[in-house]
Amino acid sequence: TQLLEQSPQFLSIQEGENLTVYCNSSSVFSSLQWYRQEPGEGPVLLVTVVTGGEVKKLKRLTFQFGDARKDSSLHITAAQPGDTGLYLCADSNTNAGKSTFGDGTTLTVKP
Amino acid sequence: DAGITQSPRHKVTETGTPVTLRCHQTENHRYMYWYRQDPGHGLRLIHYSYGVKDTDKGEVSDGYSVSRSKTEDFLLTLESATSSQTSVYFCATGLGNEQFFGPGTRLTVL
Numbered sequence: 408t409q410l411l412e413q414s415p416q417f418l419s420i421q422e423g424e425n426l427t428v429y430c431n432s433s434s435v436f437s438s439l440q441w442y443r444q445e446p447g448e449g450p451v452l453l454v455t456v457v458t459g460g461e462v463k464k465l466k467r468l469t470f471q472f473g474d475a476r477k478d479s480s481l482h483i484t485a486a487q488p489g490d491t492g493l494y495l496c497a498d499s500n501t502n503a504g505k506s507t508f509g510d511g512t513t514l515t516v517k518p
Numbered sequence: 519d520a521g522i523t524q525s526p527r528h529k530v531t532e533t534g535t536p537v538t539l540r541c542h543q544t545e546n547h548r549y550m551y552w553y554r555q556d557p558g559h560g561l562r563l564i565h566y567s568y569g570v571k572d573t574d575k576g577e578v579s580d581g582y583s584v585s586r587s588k589t590e591d592f593l594l595t596l597e598s599a600t601s602s603q604t605s606v607y608f609c610a611t612g613l614g615n616e617q618f619f620g621p622g623t624r625l626t627v628l
Contacts, residue, residue: 438615449522449608449619450561457615495560499615504549504568505576506617510560 409434411496411509419515420486427482428512430496435476437500444493444511455499486516521545522620524609530626537596539623541609543589549612550592552576552584554605555622561608567592599627 410433420426430439438457442450454463456472456479463470467490469482483490493513497506521544531537541550552564553576563576565584573584581603583595596603604627609620 440616447622449610449621450617452616452618455615497617499617504612505551505563505566506612508561510558 409498409507411498411507413494413496413509413512415512416510417513417515419517422487422516422518423485424516425482425484426486426514427480428494428514430479430481430509432477432498436472436479436498438498439472439476439479440497440499440506441470441479441481442495442497444495446492450493450495483514486514488516488518490514491516522609522611522618524607524620524623526623527621528624530628531599532628533600534598537599537625537627539594539596539607539609539625541592541594541620543592543611545611545613545618546589547611547613547618548589550586551610551612551617552582552592552594553608553610554578554603555608556605564594564607596625599625601627603627 412431414429441453444450454470459474459476461472467484471480493511495511497508499506523542525540551566553561562578567573567586585593607623610617
């Protein structure tokens with residue numbers, strides 16, 4: 408059974424600071440997704456990465472996939488209060504149509 | 519936005535009663551999923567469906583059943599609710615590698 412470990416579990420920072428959160432897998436990812444979940448809502452997909460070493464940027468968010476496809480990081484530049492939420496990583500097995508989710512990093516950005 | 523709705527959004531019920539949660543999608547996605555989300559446990563898969571009348575168990579399926587009679591509807595039934603089933607329940611649909619989530623149902627079992 409694949410295990411996804413996310414760190415840190417909680418992170419509280421001031422507006423304008425930079426931060427990085429991590430996702431590590433016990434086995435090679437089939438494909439990696441990052442989701443953000445705001446309080447009281449369902450998760451929303453941010454990005455999918457498939458290729459080892461891949462880097463994707465989404466405005467102030469930079470997603471990096473490890474060369475061995477067993478780890479990933481999400482870096483946020485100049486965090487804003489609107490970035491507050493739970494950040495989840497997931498591995499999608501398209502053969503079975505199922506995803507395995509990490510427990511997430513809860514980010515709070517204070518004004 | 520995959521056009522996913524869940525009903526009800528909130529429900530309080532008593533131990534031992536049956537409960538049915540409904541998920542409706544308008545995107546014609548083949549895959550549908552039911553998760554529960556609890557503090558310290560993240561999202562855990564209860565059941566999923568890969569087509570009409572085709573369903574399978576997830577990692578926490580005990581005490582739950584599902585049905586999918588139409589592409590757009592996926593029902594989750596708690597046969598006899600227990601306090602341990604107090605949780606937030608999310609429905610999702612799947613397209614390729616990606617999943618799209620509904621707004622959630624907060625269920626409290628007293």
